[in-house]
Amino acid sequence: MADLEHKSIARLQLAAQMSEEYYNAPLIVTTSGGKDSDVCIALARAAGIRFEVQHNHTTADAPETVRHVREQFRRLEAEGIKCTINWPAYKGQPVTMWSLIPQKLIPPTRLARYCCEVLKEGGGAGRLITTGVRWAESVKRKKKRGIYESMPRDINKKIILNNDNDDTRQLFExxxxxxxxxxxxxxxxxxxxxxxxIHAEKIQMNPLYKCGFKRVGCIGCPIAGRKGMQFEFARYPTYERAYIRAFDAMLAERQQRGKLDATWRIGHTGRDIMHWWLADGVLPGQMEIEGGV
Incomplete structure (x- = not known):
C-alpha cells in the first residue's frame, strides 16, 4: 500500500510541476463525489502541491452525493483551496439530464453515452487535470486510459503514457x-x-457506500445494469418520474421531427420507454431506436 501511495504522490507532484510550468496554473483535481475522487484529493493534500478542485454537477446525482461534495468543498475552502462547481451546457445553453434527452431523441445507454460527454466531462479545458479513473473498473479502461494522457478534440490523436517522467515531459512540451x-x-x-x-487515512466518504451502493454516479445510469437501475429508482422514485417526463418530451420531439418509427410510434408513452429501458437494460436492442442526434 505504501508503495502505491508513494507512486501516486510522485505522479501528482510531477503533474503539479508541469501544470505550473506549462499552464501557469495549479493542477485541477476533479471529483465526482465518489471514493476514487476522494482518495485523489487526500493524495493531493499529502503531496504538498498547489491544487484546485472541480466538480461537474450532472443534475442527476443523488442528493447524498450533492451534499457530500458541498460539505467537502466547505472544508477545502476553509483551508484556502479553490473549489468550483461546473454546471452543464449543450449548444451554448444550460442543460439538465431531463432537457438533454429530448434533444438527443434517445435514452442514454451503454452504447450511447452522450450524457457523460455533456454532463460529466466539461471543465478543465486547456488545463491539466486529474481523475480517479482506475484500470480495475473495466477492461476498456485498461486499454484506453493511462497514467498521463493528452485529450485533443480529435480522439484519434489522443496520446497515452504509462512510462517514465522523460516521456511525460515531452508530452507537455x-x-x-x-x-x-x-x-x-x-x-x-x-x-x-x-x-x-480510505480506512487507513480515515477519509470521510459519500454515505451512499454504507447504503448498498457499489458505485456513485447519476441515478439511472445504464452502466449500473438493470438491477442497479431498479435499486436506484426504488430509492429515488422522483428521479424515475423525471426520466418518464423526459421520455414523454422525447417522443413529442420525435413526432414533431417526423422520426417516430416501428420501435416508437404514436400511442407510446414515456412510461413505455421506461419499461423498455429497464426490461432490456444494456442489451443491444436498446440501439434499435433510430434518429438520435
Whole structure:
C-alpha cells in the first residue's frame, strides 16, 4: 500500500510541476463525489502541491452525493483551496439530464453515452487535470486510459503514457496547450487498495457506500445494469418520474421531427420507454431506436 501511495504522490507532484510550468496554473483535481475522487484529493493534500478542485454537477446525482461534495468543498475552502462547481451546457445553453434527452431523441445507454460527454466531462479545458479513473473498473479502461494522457478534440490523436517522467515531459512540451491534459494517479489501484487507504487515512466518504451502493454516479445510469437501475429508482422514485417526463418530451420531439418509427410510434408513452429501458437494460436492442442526434 505504501508503495502505491508513494507512486501516486510522485505522479501528482510531477503533474503539479508541469501544470505550473506549462499552464501557469495549479493542477485541477476533479471529483465526482465518489471514493476514487476522494482518495485523489487526500493524495493531493499529502503531496504538498498547489491544487484546485472541480466538480461537474450532472443534475442527476443523488442528493447524498450533492451534499457530500458541498460539505467537502466547505472544508477545502476553509483551508484556502479553490473549489468550483461546473454546471452543464449543450449548444451554448444550460442543460439538465431531463432537457438533454429530448434533444438527443434517445435514452442514454451503454452504447450511447452522450450524457457523460455533456454532463460529466466539461471543465478543465486547456488545463491539466486529474481523475480517479482506475484500470480495475473495466477492461476498456485498461486499454484506453493511462497514467498521463493528452485529450485533443480529435480522439484519434489522443496520446497515452504509462512510462517514465522523460516521456511525460515531452508530452507537455511538444503538444499544443489548448488540449486538456490528464493525470490518473490511482489508475493502477485495485478496489481493495482504495478501501485500505480510505480506512487507513480515515477519509470521510459519500454515505451512499454504507447504503448498498457499489458505485456513485447519476441515478439511472445504464452502466449500473438493470438491477442497479431498479435499486436506484426504488430509492429515488422522483428521479424515475423525471426520466418518464423526459421520455414523454422525447417522443413529442420525435413526432414533431417526423422520426417516430416501428420501435416508437404514436400511442407510446414515456412510461413505455421506461419499461423498455429497464426490461432490456444494456442489451443491444436498446440501439434499435433510430434518429438520435
Amino acid at each position: 511538444n503538444c499544443k496547450l489548448q488540449a486538456k491534459r490528464v493525470c490518473n494517479p490511482v489508475v493502477d489501484w485495485a478496489d481493495a487498495d482504495v478501501w485500505d487507504y
